[in-house]
Amino acid sequence: MDTSPDPRLENARALLESGAFSLPELAAEVGLSPAYLQKRFKQAYGLSPAEYAGQRRLMRLKQRLRETEDVTQAWVDSGFGSCSRVYENGAAKLGMSPAQYRKGGRGLKIHWTVTDTALGNALVAATARGICAVALADSQDALLAELRREFPEAELNHVPDDDGAIAPTVRAVADALAGKAAALPLELVGTAFQHRVWQALMRIPAGETFSYAELAQVLDMPKAARAVARACAGNKVAVLVPCHRIVRGDGSLGGYRWGLPRKQTLLARERMR
Incomplete structure (x- = not known):
């Protein structure tokens, strides 16, 4: 089964990694029509060219905010054209202002x-802007510890799951974890390689499994099985990015960040469908 992306799409992705392009400019660079590029790019990577470029800028912003005290320089280094664009585009994805993210969420109120x-x-x-974390564990203490590691300086406000401030989000997440259709935007932030692996995971049909080596073959990187395994381990979005569909080369389940019983349940449910 050859599901590797069209080389022209790979070229378009590489161009988006290196600079800013409008859809017509990008299409002209790779020799495709804008409409065809838009459709095929989203099929291959799960995001439109503009969304992919936005994710890359966001990733760079998050990295630079951790590295520098100069928030303005972080905006510039990340490819945002102005302060307002950071707050219109970046902050909505971060769920907070850039300065708050850099400071571990200091001054931020997170409802959980x-x-x-x-x-x-x-x-x-x-936050008031949107989802900033989803995690699975056997105990509330373990879940809260993970949230505190990500946002050590934030004010964490525990609310009931039917609280009006968070109930719609809770319902959407619960539906998604139950395998139902749910309108739930994903924020996939990582390196370019991690992003490719996560998008490939989301193209594995429900009920099927791949080994790390097979996924590396799909990515046209047959010697990168260990790097693929590390990228899968770095996935922070349970089920929605289905790393549970990766098994060992001998067919055994291997590990799973959120526990093997959950992995077994997910795979059995998908195969029954």
């Missing part, structure tokens, strides 16, 4: 709750 889902306890956390 633990709710019962088809996969057990799930922590859902959101």
Whole structure:
């Protein structure tokens, strides 16, 4: 099964890694029509060219905010054209202002709750701007510890899962974890290689499994199985980015960040469908 992207799409992705292009400019560079490029790029990578470029800028912004005290320089280095664009585009994805992210969420109020889902306890956390964390664990203490590691300086406000401030988000996450259709935007922030691996994971059909080596073959990187495994381990979005569909080369389940029983349940449910 050859599901590797068209070389022209790979060229377009590489160009987006290196600079800013409008859709017509990008299409002209790779020799495709804008409409065809838009459709095929999204099929291959799960994002439109503009969304992919936005994710890359956001990744660079988050990295630079951790590295420098100069927030303005972080904007410039990340490819945002102005302060207003950071707040219009970047802050909506970060769920907070750039300065707050750099400071571990200092001055930020995060509403969080633990709710019962088809996969057990799930922590859902959101700011006034949107979702900033989703995690699975057996205990509320473990879930809260993970949230604190990500936002050590934020004010964490525990609310009931039916609280009006967070209830719609909780319902959408619970539906997604139960395998139902849910309108839930994803923020996939990582290196370019991690992003490719995560997008490839999302193209694995439900009920099927790949080994790390097979996924590396799909990515046309047959010697990168270990790097693929590391990228899968770095996935922070349970189920929605389905790393549970990766098994060992001998067919055994291998590990799973959120516990092997959950992996077994997910795979059995998908195969029954």
